[in-house]
Amino acid sequence: MGRIVLVTGVARPLGGRLVRRIRRDPDVDRVIGVDAVPPAHPLGGAEFVRADIRRPAIARVLAEHAVDTVVHMDVTGTPLGSGGRASVKETNVIGTMQLLGACQKSPTVRRLVVKSSTSVYGSAPRDPAVFTETTPPKSLPSGGFAKDAVEVEGYVRGFARRRPDVAVCVLRFANILGPGADSPLAEFFSLPVMPTVFGYDPRLQFVHEDDVLDVLMLALDEPRRGTLNSGTFNIAGDGVLTLSQCSRRLGRPTMPVLLPAVTWLGSALRTVGVTDFSPEQIRLLTHGRVVSTVQMRETLGFAPRFTTAEAFADFARSKGPGLLPPELVAKAVDEVAAALPVRRAGDAEYQGAG
Amino acid sequence: MADAKVIPFDDDRSRGGAQRPSRRRSGGAARRSAERAAAAGDGPVREPGAAERRAGRTRGTRDGGARRMEAAPEPLPEDRPEPRPEGRAEAASAQGGPAAHAPGAAPQPEEGARGDWDRRIAGGLAFLRRRLTGDYEVDEFGYDAELTDQVLMSMLRPLYEKYFRVTVKGIENIPAEGGALVVANHSGTLPLDGLMMQVAVHDNHPAGRHLRLLAADLVFHLPVVNELARKAGHTLACAEDAERLLRRGEVVGVMPEGFKGIGKPFSERYKLQRFGRGGFVSTALRAGVPIVPCSIVGAEEIYPMIGNARTLARVLGFPYFPLTPTFPWLGPLGAVPLPTKWTIQFGEPIPTEGYLPEAAEDPMLMFNLTDQVREQIQHTLYKLLVQRRSVFF
Numbered sequence: 001m002g003r004i005v006l007v008t009g010v011a012r013p014l015g016g017r018l019v020r021r022i023r024r025d026p027d028v029d030r031v032i033g034v035d036a037v038p039p040a041h042p043l044g045g046a047e048f049v050r051a052d053i054r055r056p057a058i059a060r061v062l063a064e065h066a067v068d069t070v071v072h073m074d075v076t077g078t079p080l081g082s083g084g085r086a087s088v089k090e091t092n093v094i095g096t097m098q099l100l101g102a103c104q105k106s107p108t109v110r111r112l113v114v115k116s117s118t119s120v121y122g123s124a125p126r127d128p129a130v131f132t133e134t135t136p137p138k139s140l141p142s143g144g145f146a147k148d149a150v151e152v153e154g155y156v157r158g159f160a161r162r163r164p165d166v167a168v169c170v171l172r173f174a175n176i177l178g179p180g181a182d183s184p185l186a187e188f189f190s191l192p193v194m195p196t197v198f199g200y201d202p203r204l205q206f207v208h209e210d211d212v213l214d215v216l217m218l219a220l221d222e223p224r225r226g227t228l229n230s231g232t233f234n235i236a237g238d239g240v241l242t243l244s245q246c247s248r249r250l251g252r253p254t255m256p257v258l259l260p261a262v263t264w265l266g267s268a269l270r271t272v273g274v275t276d277f278s279p280e281q282i283r284l285l286t287h288g289r290v291v292s293t294v295q296m297r298e299t300l301g302f303a304p305r306f307t308t309a310e311a312f313a314d315f316a317r318s319k320g321p322g323l324l325p326p327e328l329v330a331k332a333v334d335e336v337a338a339a340l341p342v343r344r345a346g347d348a349e350y351q352g353a354g
Numbered sequence: 355m356a357d358a359k360v361i362p363f364d365d366d367r368s369r370g371g372a373q374r375p376s377r378r379r380s381g382g383a384a385r386r387s388a389e390r391a392a393a394a395g396d397g398p399v400r401e402p403g404a405a406e407r408r409a410g411r412t413r414g415t416r417d418g419g420a421r422r423m424e425a426a427p428e429p430l431p432e433d434r435p436e437p438r439p440e441g442r443a444e445a446a447s448a449q450g451g452p453a454a455h456a457p458g459a460a461p462q463p464e465e466g467a468r469g470d471w472d473r474r475i476a477g478g479l480a481f482l483r484r485r486l487t488g489d490y491e492v493d494e495f496g497y498d499a500e501l502t503d504q505v506l507m508s509m510l511r512p513l514y515e516k517y518f519r520v521t522v523k524g525i526e527n528i529p530a531e532g533g534a535l536v537v538a539n540h541s542g543t544l545p546l547d548g549l550m551m552q553v554a555v556h557d558n559h560p561a562g563r564h565l566r567l568l569a570a571d572l573v574f575h576l577p578v579v580n581e582l583a584r585k586a587g588h589t590l591a592c593a594e595d596a597e598r599l600l601r602r603g604e605v606v607g608v609m610p611e612g613f614k615g616i617g618k619p620f621s622e623r624y625k626l627q628r629f630g631r632g633g634f635v636s637t638a639l640r641a642g643v644p645i646v647p648c649s650i651v652g653a654e655e656i657y658p659m660i661g662n663a664r665t666l667a668r669v670l671g672f673p674y675f676p677l678t679p680t681f682p683w684l685g686p687l688g689a690v691p692l693p694t695k696w697t698i699q700f701g702e703p704i705p706t707e708g709y710l711p712e713a714a715e716d717p718m719l720m721f722n723l724t725d726q727v728r729e730q731i732q733h734t735l736y737k738l739l740v741q742r743r744s745v746f747f
Contacts, residue, residue, distance in 0.1 A: 125580065198578075240492055248488030326487035329487055
């Protein structure tokens, strides 16, 4: 008998892709997608149940379908459609509580996978340069999505204590990027001119959507030989990009703003609705955050296909050129080089140097 | 101090094979410097000002190398050609000789000069192109090797060579490969000593090693400063970061005196403060890397701190606010450091791999090792002070 998987948050593009992906898994009999709103994209033959995970009805869904694997994807930073920050927070926190309560009552659930975020580490100048899964944050996130994620993880830990027979896997994803990314950071990178914090160049890490799906598939299956897929894992692509590199590779100029003004500008932009520039987002774009992925490689046995730079390049391609595309800048530099009289003799050398 | 008096002036003997002049970079860079010198000897080519400036820089190191060589009583190592070359061009090509082949540098100086300029400009443009398109790498600490080599070190070098005229001794005590923890004294109100130590390792170490400094968290609070510090390879002074760097086989520099050392009054110069809680020793032990004690003489006098405006410091959030004879009375002019003559001596490494893993948890051993490192640095400081002719020369 194959497994029965329930996925929350399928109305989002990533959730939809995950459902379609699980459908193709021969070991899985049925996939049940749950969300409060019907998805705009096809679910590839999966069953969709319109249920709000903030209501106890979710327990009935679990019992009715005898679900054995739950993938909780409905922990996100952006509201879907209408609704503001309050409803997002409620879905994240109350939704998780309800879902975990339902799982605790369900005798059939064997495995729980929760999508979390590396923002639980916060971002402070006094933090070590690289976070491991056990690093205690120096300053807990004070609000926003990061605080939701911290609370969600707290409830999940409590659940894991109460139901030791359920394998619980918490995946802390770095900033998810890719052609269909809808995170606040992706919105930020879509601004024609990116406001940055003057005097800070944060280190950022990205993980590609395809890798997100791969690692979720790995986590909801039985562990492979020699690996363990329950526990908490940081998921990020290899390598690091600084914000200045990102802006140059995107070809979008930056506008450095003094830190106090950034907070003000952020709230102004949020009011206008251009982008969700939450305080936690500003902290990330001030101090940056890098996580260690040793556990992901050695314990979980997962090797991402995209490095941070490749994930970003894929995202940049989908965004189209900015105001200063890198190709144009490079061409301009080459033209300057061609205009210099000195250089002509050293053409061959230049090719070598370039 | 009693010991220090019997140490003869030519302590350079202890440096063994280190008498060869500072070889700043290997490979193509050496060749370029050779050709650059050739260009300078040839008279004005295209940008006379720049050529002169560069020539001056080359000459500066040559002189520094020569001076140190004269101080050395032993015969020169065999791999060096005749010790006193005539022209600068030849000298430079001799310098480049062992590191890289310099084809056609000496025979056709004019041709070489033009080619060199073209290559320099082309290299600069290629660098600019990479920077502007974001096509460069940083490591997980934010260390931007290319920017550090090409820009940040070049910005610090005049200070290092011309202003403080740093003499480096015992660079061979830093291993050519594998991790090492360089522990140095800290002084001078502003952490210039750390930066000079970084340039010293970068420009003098034969294996071209980079020193990764551990900095106070204040550095990472300040805008601009934190950005530059990260790009220059510095990171926060915490056990996690230090151990991560050491396990990657990097040379890590730490100044365990911290603010107690850098912000001590002038009357206590060259008296080492408490070495923190000795966390650096347990980190080195856990990573199994040697500890290299380093003594820096000259940094204490750059800003003679005669007072500390505590209230102002508290208001500004700094650990101290220095009052020197010139600062803040002369405004920005008072912030110019005094041009003291510096000596940086790297001492004999203290091995740590002989200890068991649980030794890092043994407080008694930690205290003993900390004291050993501290004593060695203090002793070398006294020795160097006795040898010093004057603060400024």
